[in-house]
Amino acid sequence: MSLLQVKNLTKSFGGVKAADNVSFDLPRGQLLALLGPNGAGKSTCFNMVNGQLKPNSGSILLDGQELIGMKPRNIWRLGVGRTFQIAATFSSMTVVENVQMALMSFERKLSHLWRPAASFYRDEAMALLAQVDMASQAERSCGVLAYGDVKRVELAIALANQPKLLLMDEPTAGMAPNERNALMALTKKLVVERNLSVLFTEHSMDVVFAYADRMIVLARGQLIAEGDGETIRNHPKVREVYFGTGKTFEAKAPDLTTAGAHA
Numbered sequence: 001m002s003l004l005q006v007k008n009l010t011k012s013f014g015g016v017k018a019a020d021n022v023s024f025d026l027p028r029g030q031l032l033a034l035l036g037p038n039g040a041g042k043s044t045c046f047n048m049v050n051g052q053l054k055p056n057s058g059s060i061l062l063d064g065q066e067l068i069g070m071k072p073r074n075i076w077r078l079g080v081g082r083t084f085q086i087a088a089t090f091s092s093m094t095v096v097e098n099v100q101m102a103l104m105s106f107e108r109k110l111s112h113l114w115r116p117a118a119s120f121y122r123d124e125a126m127a128l129l130a131q132v133d134m135a136s137q138a139e140r141s142c143g144v145l146a147y148g149d150v151k152r153v154e155l156a157i158a159l160a161n162q163p164k165l166l167l168m169d170e171p172t173a174g175m176a177p178n179e180r181n182a183l184m185a186l187t188k189k190l191v192v193e194r195n196l197s198v199l200f201t202e203h204s205m206d207v208v209f210a211y212a213d214r215m216i217v218l219a220r221g222q223l224i225a226e227g228d229g230e231t232i233r234n235h236p237k238v239r240e241v242y243f244g245t246g247k248t249f250e251a252k253a254p255d256l257t258t259a260g261a262h263a
């Protein structure tokens, strides 16, 4: 059984069907990209999976357990983590303190915040930082880190609640190409090592084709294609949506990696 099973998910805002009967599976240990042009329904689907939006109908099963109707915090506790597009670390705290905070939050120890944070979960925090190659910068203030390193710390923070499923909303937005690749290579490593499932949106197509195991493509709320890079590159509906050419059966597929298409 797949870790995540999304079935017939529908969400309307007034007359707009932001998600229209969307179904997909995400097995353990897979990196699944959620693609589609602006307004396709990606954020809507994300926000339904983490409980921030309630669908009109459909089902979202995590390990066979229905998530619809549960509060976001309870979904998080079941093992659905999330990283955000906007860097979400506390800049005045050190790297290791930020991760300790996340661990304390997971263990419901926030009521002890008046104690020196140094006494809580330091070893666990350092172990997480080692996994994201940030142990050597543990004592630096988050405010002075390079952007790519902040994203690594965010990944460590997201891992603090031992997610089974990690939702990543445009993880490489604002990063230079070499940083983007490093972050996605790290994510891929974590997927393999921790048998983690990742669902991510991304507008950088080079990243998607290099690292995603599988892709699903939404357009106007509907899932129009699903498969590996080769399948998606050559899929007539995907080409139509991204290029609007209507020339769906050309011998040579246009190179989506350089098309500047927005995911």
Ligand SMILES: Nc1ncnc2c1ncn2[C@@H]1O[C@H](COP(=O)(O)OP(=O)(O)OP(=O)(O)O)[C@@H](O)[C@H]1O
Pocket: 013, 016, 017, 018, 036, 037, 038, 039, 040, 041, 042, 043, 044, 045, 263
């Ligand atoms: N809270 C809302 N109220 C009204 N309409 C909404 C709301 N949220 C989303 N929509 C509409 O639903 C559709 C899907 O939006 P959504 O944000 O899910 O798309 P997206 O694929 O994430 O787009 P983008 O890539 O631009 O972030 C759009 O037409 C959008 O205007």
